[in-house]
Amino acid sequence: MNAPESVVTEYLRGLAASHPEVIEFNSEARIVQRKLLPTQPKVGLISGGGSGCEPMHSGYVGFGGLDAACPGEIFTSPVPSQIMAATERADSGKGVLYIIKNFGGEVMNFGLSAEIMKRKGIEISKVIVNDDCSFPISHFDRRRGLGGTILVEKIAGAAAQRGDNLAQVTSIAKRVVANSRSFGVAFNSCTTPKLGHPNFEMPEDEFDIGVGIGGDRGHSRSKMVSADKIAEILIEQPALELDLASGKKIIFLLSGLGSTPSIELYTLSGLIHEKLESIGTKAVRSLVGNFITSLDSFGVIATFLVADEELLELYDAPIDSPALRWGK
Amino acid sequence: MSMVTELTIPMAQNWLSEFCKAVIELEDHLNELDAAVGDGEHGSNLSNGARALQESFKGPQSKSLGEFFEFAGMTIINSVGGASGALYGTLLLRLSDVTANKTTANLNIMSQAFDSALEGIMELGRAKPGDKTLVDALHPAVSSLIASVQNSDDLLGAFTKACHAAELGCAKTAQMEARKGRGSYQGERSIGHVDPGATSMTSLFKTLSNSIDFFSK
Numbered sequence: 252m253n254a255p256e257s258v259v260t261e262y263l264r265g266l267a268a269s270h271p272e273v274i275e276f277n278s279e280a281r282i283v284q285r286k287l288l289p290t291q292p293k294v295g296l297i298s299g300g301g302s303g304c305e306p307m308h309s310g311y312v313g314f315g316g317l318d319a320a321c322p323g324e325i326f327t328s329p330v331p332s333q334i335m336a337a338t339e340r341a342d343s344g345k346g347v348l349y350i351i352k353n354f355g356g357e358v359m360n361f362g363l364s365a366e367i368m369k370r371k372g373i374e375i376s377k378v379i380v381n382d383d384c385s386f387p388i389s390h391f392d393r394r395r396g397l398g399g400t401i402l403v404e405k406i407a408g409a410a411a412q413r414g415d416n417l418a419q420v421t422s423i424a425k426r427v428v429a430n431s432r433s434f435g436v437a438f439n440s441c442t443t444p445k446l447g448h449p450n451f452e453m454p455e456d457e458f459d460i461g462v463g464i465g466g467d468r469g470h471s472r473s474k475m476v477s478a479d480k481i482a483e484i485l486i487e488q489p490a491l492e493l494d495l496a497s498g499k500k501i502i503f504l505l506s507g508l509g510s511t512p513s514i515e516l517y518t519l520s521g522l523i524h525e526k527l528e529s530i531g532t533k534a535v536r537s538l539v540g541n542f543i544t545s546l547d548s549f550g551v552i553a554t555f556l557v558a559d560e561e562l563l564e565l566y567d568a569p570i571d572s573p574a575l576r577w578g579k
Numbered sequence: 580m581s582m583v584t585e586l587t588i589p590m591a592q593n594w595l596s597e598f599c600k601a602v603i604e605l606e607d608h609l610n611e612l613d614a615a616v617g618d619g620e621h622g623s624n625l626s627n628g629a630r631a632l633q634e635s636f637k638g639p640q641s642k643s644l645g646e647f648f649e650f651a652g653m654t655i656i657n658s659v660g661g662a663s664g665a666l667y668g669t670l671l672l673r674l675s676d677v678t679a680n681k682t683t684a685n686l687n688i689m690s691q692a693f694d695s696a697l698e699g700i701m702e703l704g705r706a707k708p709g710d711k712t713l714v715d716a717l718h719p720a721v722s723s724l725i726a727s728v729q730n731s732d733d734l735l736g737a738f739t740k741a742c743h744a745a746e747l748g749c750a751k752t753a754q755m756e757a758r759k760g761r762g763s764y765q766g767e768r769s770i771g772h773v774d775p776g777a778t779s780m781t782s783l784f785k786t787l788s789n790s791i792d793f794f795s796k
Contacts, residue, residue, distance in 0.1 A: 301661075323660045327624050330664055332657040355760050359665035359703055363656065392705075393763055446610055446619045466619065467764045 255444035259302045259324060266309055270573040273313045280336035281329075283309040284319040288343070294411040294420045295319075295341025298350040298404060299334060300357055301326040303443070303546045304464045310574030311401065316408040317350075317572075325443055325546075326465040328356030334364035338373060346374030346417035348424060350403055352396025353381040354465075376417050378403065378424040382554060384432040384488045385461030385470060395463045398504045398554030399431035401542050402566070405575060409568035423565065430557040432489035436481060437462040437469060437508060437550025460484060464508070464545040464552075478515075482522035485553040493557050495532045502556040502566055503527075503534035507541045508548035516540065519551060536566060542574065583734055583795045585683035588640065591647055594790040596636060599629035601782045612775040616711075617761030621663060621775040628659035628667070645679035648672070662704065662760055663776060666713065669703050670696040686734050690724040693741075697721045704759060711755040711762055711769060713776035719748040720784050735795055738788040745784040749777040 252258040263283060267276035275286050298308040299321030308320035318341035321329035334349075341347050347368075351361045358379065365375040381391075382399030407424040415423065438458045440449035443466060450466045453459065459469030476484075490496065505520050507513075520539045527534050535558070543552060558566065569578035583590075602609075602625045609622030635654045641647035652671030656664055677692035678684050684692065697717050706712045723744035727737035750773065757769035760776075 324624060324627070325620060327620055327661040330657045330660045355704065356661035356663075356665065359662055360660070362703075363665055363668075390763075443614075443619045445623050446614055450614050450619050463764065465761065467617070467761060468768065470764075470766065 252444060258444050259322060262302065262305065263309065263322060266573060273571055273573060274309070277336070277340075281333050282319050282321050282337045282340065283312050284337070284340050285312055285314070289318075291414070292343040292345050294345045294415065294417050295338070295343060295347035296350060296404065296408055296411055296420070297321065297334070297337040297341050297347060298400070299323065299329040299337065299361070300352055300354070301328060301465060303441075304544055306541070306574035307401065307543045308404070311404045311408075311572050313570065313572030314579065315405075315412050315568060315570035315572070316575065317404055325445070328354065328360045331360055331364040331367065334361055335368060338364065338368050338375070342373050346376060348407060348411070348417065348420055349375060349377045350400065350407070350424065351377055351379050352400055353379050353392075353394060354396070374417055376421040378407075378421060378428060380428050382428060382431045382433045383463060384492050385434055385463075397433035397435065397463060398506055398543050398552050399428060399433055399556065401504060402431055402502060402554065402556050403427045405570060406562055406565045408570065409565040412568065413565075423562075427556060427562065430493065430562075431554060432492050433552055433554040434485050434488055435462040435469075435508070435550060435552035436460055436484060437545075437548050439510075439549045440468075441466045441509065441546035441548040443546065459550075462508075462545075462548075462550055462552075464543060466545055466548070478518055479522055482519055482526055485519070485551070486523055486526050486555075489553070489555045490530065490532075493555060495527065495555070495557075496530045498531045499557050500533055500535045500563070501527070502536045502558045502563070504538045504542060504554040504556075506543045506552050506554070508550040508552065509541065509544040510547045510549040511551055513540070516551065519553075523553060535563065583791055585685045585734070586644070586689055586791070587683050587794075588644060588647055590790050590794050591644055592636060592640070593793065594787045595632060595651055597786040597790060598783055599633050601786055602626055602629040602779060605779070605782065609775045609779060612773060612778060615772040616757060616765055616769045616774065620661070621779070624659050624661050624663055625667075625779055628655045628664060631655075631658035642682075643679065644681050644684055645675045648675035648678060663713075663779070666700050666704055666776075669699045670717075673699040686724070686732070686737050687728055689734075690721075690728045690737075693717075693721045693724055706759040709755060710758040711752050711774045711777075712757075712759050713774070713780040715752045715755070715774065716745040716749045716777040716780035716784070719744040735788070735791045738784070738791050742781070742784040742788040745781040749773060749781040752777045
């Protein structure tokens with residue numbers, strides 16, 4: 252990077268320069284928006300969150316995805332002026348859905364913005380994503396929005412594109428949240444640009460279990476184990492909560508946290524596929540790569556979504572965004 | 580030395596200017612505190628807001644305390660980000676509501692204003708005293724202000740005591756386990772570190788009592 256102060260802006264300029272036919276960076280409002288407005292009025296979708304988690308969310312702006320994204324400073328939620336500008340851009344008269352990850356700052360800033368936009372006559376609906384199952388049910392309010400957020404953006408985006416109304420798109424988004432669970436592990440701490448050193452020390456032969464995004468420590472630390480064992484750790488709690496033993500179809504997302512080599516990701520993906528099949532569940536769609544990250548963390552987040560026919564159909568529908576592109 | 584009995588617009592502006600300076604000086608310290616329990620950005624985010632606020636003070640002076648606090652609150656909300664932007668912004672907007680159309684505010688009004696700010700912050704952040712958040716500095720300070728109204732303390736005495744209560748409350752956060760915000764992800768491991776939000780909140784009261792003291796001389 253050139254400087255910590257300019258890294259977010261330079262990233263956004265670079266993203267827009269690399270995908271000029273799909274998105275543009277509105278530098279005045281500090282939002283990333285679809286290049287072309289929809290040809291037909293449709294429900295608008297916006298999301299936002301701290302930068303450092305690329306390609307989330309700006310990478311999912313485009314046809315069949317988000318209409319606009321609000322990138323905050325590093326690991327900091329966006330501010331209401333951004334969210335309100337994104338809302339106005341996304342609104343084509345059928346209302347706007349806010350896709351909010353369950354982090355205090357996001358819930359508060361999107362909540363404040365929703366109140367203001369409703370007074371201006373724009374219909375707003377909210378979905379809070381909390382697919383993180385690393386916290387026990389007794390700490391349900393701490394569950395963060397992780398990889399499930401991307402699946403909400405993709406699937407609700409397709410529902411909006413096919414012409415669903417705001418209530419229907421919201422209901423689809425909530426169904427995705429209810430049926431998805433994520434679990435993460437990390438082998439180091441990321442370095443935030445301004446701090447300039449890792450947020451915390453991690454011995455080389457240990458790793459954190461139950462991590463999210465944003466450079467937070469996991470819930471517990473363990474001595475290093477094999478990839479097989481890590482696949483088991485990632486699958487255990489999601490499988491339990493989603494009742495995966497009973498022959499279900501799932502959409503599987505495995506995201507690196509920023510510094511995880513593809514060879515490691517696909518190794519884990521293969522092991523997870525095998526373990527799923529051994530309990531009678533099939534991952535019928537898979538996304539493996541960097542989809543939700545935490546700067547330069549070395550780690551993974553595994554997300555499992557139990558998908559019915561409608562969710563699968565919406566997942567397969569065309570999308571044209573910087574980070575997801577198929578079917579068009 | 581003249582006894583100051585009311586907060587005026589110039590005092591409010593001096594207060595927030597001094598708070599901005601303090602936050603900018605504390606930037607690295609707050610980042611380090613935040614790295615221990617959160618994402619290491621509390622100082623940088625608040626400093627961004629402080630710089631935006633300093634810039635906004637160059638504009639025309641407000642006609643009422645309500646207008647001044649509303650403007651400051653909206654500036655903070657739209658420049659800080661994260662939970663702290665929404666929470667500090669809410670605090671200032673609540674001060675604005677209670678001081679609407681007033682050019683001065685006595686201890687009774689300021690005590691009501693901070694009580695309303697506490698209520699707004701606890702509602703938005705869903706945090707209670709003891710959760711290891713900025714509420715742990717704000718709550719004892721507000722209780723102290725309410726007691727000062729009962730005791731008929733003078734303005735400077737009341738805010739000196741409130742500042743002391745905030746400092747004590749902030750120090751106590753070191754022994755608490757975080758139950759809200761980023762710190763809560765650390766569970767027991769958050770014990771032993773002072774909360775960065777409570778630290779910046781203490782600075783808000785420190786600069787306010789300093790400003791009242793400054794205008795008393």
